[in-house]
Amino acid sequence: MVIVMGPEATRQDVESIVTVVQAAGVEAFVSRGVRRTIVGLVGDVTQLDAAGLRGMSGVRDVMRVSTPYKLVSRENHPQRSTVHVGGVPIGPETVTLIAGPCAVETPEQTLAAARMAQAAGATLLRGGAYKPRTSPYAFQGLGERGLRILAEVREETGLPVVTEVVDAHDVALVASYADMLQVGTRNAQNFGLLQAVGEAGKPVMLKRGMSATIEEWLMAAEYIAQRGNLDIVLCERGIRTFETATRNTLDVSAVPVAQRLSHLPVIVDPSHSGGRRDLVLPLTRAAVAVGADGVIIDVHPQPELALCDGPQALVDGDLDELATLMRDLPPLLGKSAATPLTV
Amino acid sequence: MVIVMGPEATRQDVESIVTVVQAAGVEAFVSRGVRRTIVGLVGDVTQLDAAGLRGMSGVRDVMRVSTPYKLVSRENHPQRSTVHVGGVPIGPETVTLIAGPCAVETPEQTLAAARMAQAAGATLLRGGAYKPRTSPYAFQGLGERGLRILAEVREETGLPVVTEVVDAHDVALVASYADMLQVGTRNAQNFGLLQAVGEAGKPVMLKRGMSATIEEWLMAAEYIAQRGNLDIVLCERGIRTFETATRNTLDVSAVPVAQRLSHLPVIVDPSHSGGRRDLVLPLTRAAVAVGADGVIIDVHPQPELALCDGPQALVDGDLDELATLMRDLPPLLGKSAATPLTV
Amino acid sequence: MVIVMGPEATRQDVESIVTVVQAAGVEAFVSRGVRRTIVGLVGDVTQLDAAGLRGMSGVRDVMRVSTPYKLVSRENHPQRSTVHVGGVPIGPETVTLIAGPCAVETPEQTLAAARMAQAAGATLLRGGAYKPRTSPYAFQGLGERGLRILAEVREETGLPVVTEVVDAHDVALVASYADMLQVGTRNAQNFGLLQAVGEAGKPVMLKRGMSATIEEWLMAAEYIAQRGNLDIVLCERGIRTFETATRNTLDVSAVPVAQRLSHLPVIVDPSHSGGRRDLVLPLTRAAVAVGADGVIIDVHPQPELALCDGPQALVDGDLDELATLMRDLPPLLGKSAATPLTV
Amino acid sequence: MVIVMGPEATRQDVESIVTVVQAAGVEAFVSRGVRRTIVGLVGDVTQLDAAGLRGMSGVRDVMRVSTPYKLVSRENHPQRSTVHVGGVPIGPETVTLIAGPCAVETPEQTLAAARMAQAAGATLLRGGAYKPRTSPYAFQGLGERGLRILAEVREETGLPVVTEVVDAHDVALVASYADMLQVGTRNAQNFGLLQAVGEAGKPVMLKRGMSATIEEWLMAAEYIAQRGNLDIVLCERGIRTFETATRNTLDVSAVPVAQRLSHLPVIVDPSHSGGRRDLVLPLTRAAVAVGADGVIIDVHPQPELALCDGPQALVDGDLDELATLMRDLPPLLGKSAATPLTV
Structure with a gap:
């Protein structure tokens, strides 16, 4: 941490800072310049409150030097991690395709979408049973009935299931069906939910908040990790x-x-990013090319009838192109398409 | 709703649209131009899925004309509403000052802050017992102990209490102590929480999400109203x-x-907007002048020791100026400072 | 300037930094901590290239401590400045009302708008003869003919004229007619134009770029000042x-x-901010209340016929309310409405 | 264009609209609904002022249906265009690599950077002689001396030259040296400059404004095209x-x-997007994969000495990887690396 004093700061102001800091067991290095003084702090600054310091007399700025997240940081864990979901790896060696319908509507629609996903090379099935919707009048998902459909389709296809949980008190229920829990963009700072999925014993996919900085996103991950x-x-x-x-x-x-x-794997959702079907394949290419460890894509057998986000779902005719890019692009980046572990 | 067809749309495309729309009991007016055709829809369009229509062949754009919120809309409720919190009005006639500490820390600090608030003209006390914090390592609030302190300070000062609730399953507990429930910016799309406060039987203060459009903010209010x-x-x-x-x-x-x-009252939080003490009074003036129905402000007896957001809290020396502006500015706008109802 | 080294930085890396910095005549204070080293620089750092330093081996971050603008900074000029435009002050003592039509269209329209402005208390006339328009097919202004109309209306009303210049090579011409040159939001980083108005010998109103940070805005002012x-x-x-x-x-x-x-006066344009007539008066109140040294407002005798930004222009019926707020609000802030100097 | 009337609009309001619209030679289709009326306009609406209409009594919204740009639109020119720069194509068949130093500093540095560019597969040389800088105290470029250096390096290497012009009155001079004129992000709405390059008889590279919507970017292109x-x-x-x-x-x-x-080619600048050397190659891959028709990249023989944007320049060690990706990625997208026309 570095404390920058204003030009008007007195010697007394600087001494007060040093006293407070040393009381917290941190060393203070004072550099006096022509116009201002800088105090560099070295040691364990986690017990110091930057905001409190900023409020002290003569202080102009307090700059943090270390990252505020620890467990998910790559500083202490230089090797990038691989997360396994029902035996399917997501990590630095592979590009994992997760696909399925935005919302689970019927067993037939879900199975048809899962078959489409599989045909395109997907090794994980996505599908929403609980949908966070901006309007209270929009379709909110089938709830537990949707989870049962997902479990049946997993049985049928062998694809492990990724599904969203929107309330801390549904976590145990959703975790009893799902192979991976998804936390959506609107819940990226729902700290109770983050803590609940942190205790659920299942892998978690954490979407970035729609206006979260990368640092805030990693802090949200830290909540789960903690x-x-x-x-x-x-x-x-x-x-x-x-x-x-x-x-x-x-x-x-x-x-x-x-x-x-961070050492955590990073994937991309090209469907919700663009919100338009014609952008899904170009953005998927961009995501894989930039080095993403996977992509998650909406597919739907009849998007014009979809109860949620139909216009961004890929249809049958797009699948060949998706399969081709998932085959050809990863090797250029030293990666392979993810395949399930053979037990 | 207005559907704009692309230049490439066929007569058949337009007819399919009309069929779908009429099936939903809505009238369709087709205007054929030189380059494109426009279909105007008149009637109850709530059963039509704009996204689904957008996915149909030949459609270039679907534009909504009515607002998607109903209960909070001013279209059906032209008179602006007044909400009463423990007898204190918030509404078009008044400018209500809500003040207190960002976080409840001790009984002494809370009482001192409440006395400061009262001296400045506050008629409602704010104070956080549950704090949503970006970092899992930051102070998270005193929980129920904080609620009890707030209740004691209310007893002492007569100020009704506004406090935040961050989890749907704490709503009943918080509502048993508070006069008004606050939903914070990070929970502005936590729909489970919105529904829970909608059933709690206490007035709700709904903060705007930090990247919410005004429409999304009103949709969040609609969740509560519903x-x-x-x-x-x-x-x-x-x-x-x-x-x-x-x-x-x-x-x-x-x-x-x-x-x-919307017919709902609108207030402003100048403390969290600017995040700097020196901006609180100027922004409070701007808020009252633009027509806000109230302001909510952090005060703290010793901000340099605050466990949360100290640098933005007003201190003793600022209170006179706050009291003066709360007295002089509202009358210029045809409003008065809020005073509790005499029973 | 503070240089933060990464945890991987070697002793050699730090020594290279010190060498480079000292070669530029700047003192370097090295603070070695457990995980990283911080180098504080004290002295005249203007000859050091932050970007170059950031590219050196072992460097993680370079943080600037002083402001990059000098002439417009308040650090060296603590007293706030007053700018006089044709005898009318804009500065800390006053709230100056500048009003007139967005675009000069005809002598009659301009005179009518000037009379409206004057009735509301304006002491300066705004009006555009050169209009920067997003579309090449939109009305681009009357050019020199517009400037002549403005000069005639000044003759008639006594109001000094503020008008925009959009090209460096029109500066001399525009300055020969205008009392104050306006640089618009789209030209906020047109450095050739900024330098040209810096040499024109007339006061300048510099609009903030539509995505300029406050620091970039002040840097643009520094171009003029320089x-x-x-x-x-x-x-x-x-x-x-x-x-x-x-x-x-x-x-x-x-x-x-x-x-x-900065010591420079700061005014607000409520018309272009909101872009809606019904917001102009509320935003004007907010601007004055927050402490602005003036406001600049569009008025038009017949906004529905305006060739530019008609929907945001105030009309006759709004003027009384504008005059009232310009009279009542400034005294609450220790300011008065600006009146021309009596010679 | 579609005009949406408010619920309060009278029959008289609607008739006024129809009169105004028909006077401009445009047909009006009136659809009366239960709550509101919609007027669809068909014909040549370019003479209608949307803003003026929006200001009329009873009007709630005016929605544009056609694009406001014509010459650069793909509606009237469905085939995508190829632009040739000194014989080098930029267009749908190819991925063109443009590389060179951010700023021309010396003949040696420029030649060394050009050789680096060529080694990586570049067929066009970039280099700035006129630099728009946020600070008036930063290096502003060598001016005409820089242009002469670029011309000499073109002589030596055979690479046509792309260079920025920042002032309308330098256009003729810059065009006398350059093969392609670049308009930078800060000048994306400097309409005088856009018109000047529109008349210069040289191809133009138009950077997107840093807060320009895609529509505003295309409108800026329309200024040039016009x-x-x-x-x-x-x-x-x-x-x-x-x-x-x-x-x-x-x-x-x-x-x-x-x-x-639009039918115009679209390229990407990964150097200025990320502003960090370690992002240049990943972003270049993303750009090519998403379908860009080229990329423009900073290279510098000694970035730590660069007078401008050193930290984002690629260095020698990165060039092999750049060359590899420019060879392997385009064929996956049905494109080839651009090579000069053989005459």
Whole structure:
């Protein structure tokens, strides 16, 4: 931590800082310049409150030097991690395709979508039984009935299931059906939910909040990790900007940045980023090329009848192209398509 | 709803649209132009899925014309509403000052802050017992012990209590102590929580999500209203933008815009908007001048020791100025400072 | 300037930094901690290239401590400045009303608008002869003919004229007619134009770029100041954010922030911020209440016929309310309405 | 164009609209619904002022249906265009690599950078002689001396030259040396400059404004096109968002979106988007994979000595990887690396 004093700060102001800091067991190095004084802090600064220091007399700025997250940071864990979901790896060696319907509607629709996903090379099935919707009048998901459908389709296809949980008190129920729990963008700072999935004993996919900085996203992951669960996959899904031509702006740079700051795998959701079917394949290519460890994609057998986000779902005709890119692109990046572990 | 067809749309595409729309009991008016055709829909369009329509062949755009919220809309309720909190009005006639510590720390600190608040003209006491914090390592609030302190301070001062609830399953507990429940910016799309406070039988203060559009904010209010609770006060608290000189950017225009779209009272949080003590009074003046129905402000007897957001709390020396502005500014806008109902 | 070394930095890396820095005549204070080393620089760092330092081996971050602008900074000029435009002051003592039509269209329309402005208490006339328009097919202004109309209306009304210049090579011409040159939001980083108005010998109103940080805005002012012209008035006119309910988001906090960082006067443009007539008066109140040194407002005798931005122009019926607020609000802030100097 | 009337609009209001619209030679289709009336306009609406209509009594919204740009639109020109720069194609068949130093500093540095560029597969040389800098105290470029160096290096290497012009009155001079004129992000709405390059008889690379919507970017291109120059290449270079981990946020979706809306080629600047050397190669891969028609990259023989943007320049060690990706990735997208025309 570095404390920058204002030009008006007195010698007394600086001494007060040093006293407070040393009381917390931290060393203070004072550099006096022509116009201002800088106090560099060295040691364990976690017990110091930056905001409190900033409020002290003569202080102009307090700059943090270390990262505020620990367990998910790559500083203490230089090797990138691989998370296994029902035997399927997500990590630095592979590009994992997760696909399925945005919302589970019927057993037939879910099975048909899962077959489409599999045909395109998917090794994990996505599907929502609990849907967080901006409008209380929109379809909110089938709930436990949807979870049962997902479990049946897993039985049928062998695909492990990724599904969203939206309330801390549904975590145990959802975890009893799912292979991986998804925390959505609207819950990226729902700390009770983050802690609950941290205790659920299942891998977690954590979507970035729609206006979360990369640091806030990693802090959210730290909430999960702090409860003992390090099987976390980060998912970039577009951020909110001034541009209205796309539903969100896919922040493709966030993938390598997050991979440098954290050891956790990072995947991309090209469907929700763009919000338009014609952008899904180009954005999937961009995601794989930038180094994402996987992608999660909406497919639907009849998107015009979809109860949720139909316009961004891939249809049958797109699957060949998706399969081709998932086959050809990863090897250029020293990765392979993910395949389940043979037991 | 207006459907805009692309230049490539066929007569058959237009007819399919008309069929689908009429099946939903809505009238379709087709206007054929030189380059494109426009279909205007008139009637109850709530059963039509805009996204589904957008996915149909030949459709270029689907534009919504009515607002998607109903209960909180001013269209059906032209008179602006007043919400009463423990006898204190928040509404078009008054400018209500809510003040207190960001976090409840001790009985002494809370009482001292409440006395400061009262001296400045506050008629409601704010104070957090449950704090949503970006870092799992930061102070998370005293929980129920904090609620008891608030209740004791209410006893002592007569000030009704506004306090935040961060988890749906704490709602009953918090409601048993509080006069008004606050839903914070990070929970602005935590729909389970919104529904729970909608059923709690206490007035709710709903902060705007840090990247929520005004429409999304009103949709969040609609979630609460839909559960039978219309005692909702909207609170603008700054939005996330590219500017880093302030913690958030106070969107002062949102006050008159939301007041025109909704009948609900709208207040402003100048403390969290700016995140700097020196901005609290100027932003409070701006909030009252733009027509806010109240303001909610952090005060703290010793901000340098505060466990949460100390640098933005007002201190003793600022209170006179706050009291003066709360006395002089509202009359220029045809409003008065809020005073409790005499029973 | 503070240089933060990464945990992997070698002793050799730190020594290279010290060598480079000392070669530039700057002192380096090295603080070695458990995990990393911090180098504090003290002295004249203007010859050091932060970007170059950041590229050196072992460096993790380079943090600037002083402001990068000098002439417009309040650090070296603690007294806030007053700029005089044709005898009318803009500064800390007053709230100056600048009003007139967005675009000069005809002598009659301009005179009528000037009379409206004057009736509301304006002491300066705004009006555009050169209009920067997003579309090449939109009305681009009358050019020199517009300037002549403005000069005639000044003759008639006594109101000094503020008008925009959009090209460096029109500066001399525009300055020969105008009392104050306006640089618009789209030209906030047109450095050739900034330098040209810096040499024009007339006061300048510098609008904030629509996505400029406050620091970039002050750097743009520094370009003007550096050419010898310190008669600069900063104008906040809304920034670009994700919110679409208003044309721009008025950043009302920018007024006190800029006033603390710079000695230059700061005014607000409520018309272009909101882009809606019904927001002009509320935003004007907010601007004056937050401490702005003036406001600039569009008025038009027949807005529905306006060739530019008609929907945001005030009309006759609004003028009384504007005059009332310009009379009643400034005294609450220890300011008075600006009146021309009596010679 | 579609005009949406408010619920309060009278029959008289609607008739006024129809009169105004028909006077402009446009047909009006009136659809009266239960709550509101919609007026659809068909015909040549370019003479109608949307803003003026919006200001009329009873009007709630005016929605544009056609694109406001014509010459650069793909609606009237479905075939995507190829622009040739000194014989080198930029267009749908190829991925063109443009590389060189951010700023021209010396003949030796420029030649060394050009050789690096060529080794990586570049067929066009970039290099700045006029630099728009946020600070007036930063290096502003060598001016005409820089242009002469670029011309000499072109002589030596055979690489045609792309260089920025920042002032309308330098256009003729810069065009006398350069093969392609670059308009930078800060000048994306400097309409005088756009018109000047439209008349210069040289291809133009138009960078997207840092907060320009895709539509505004295409409108800026329309300014150039309207002066008779259709040899325009659009360049996405990152937009301004709340995220501070990268200098800008590369909006990779803008590439396919702009390619669908406009027939002009679209390239990407990965160096300025991320502002960090370690992101240049990942972002280049993402750009090529999403379908960009080229990339423009900073290279520098000694980035730690660079006078401009050193930290984002690629160095020798990166070039092999760049060459490999430029060879392997384009064929997966049905494109080839650009090679000069053999005459």
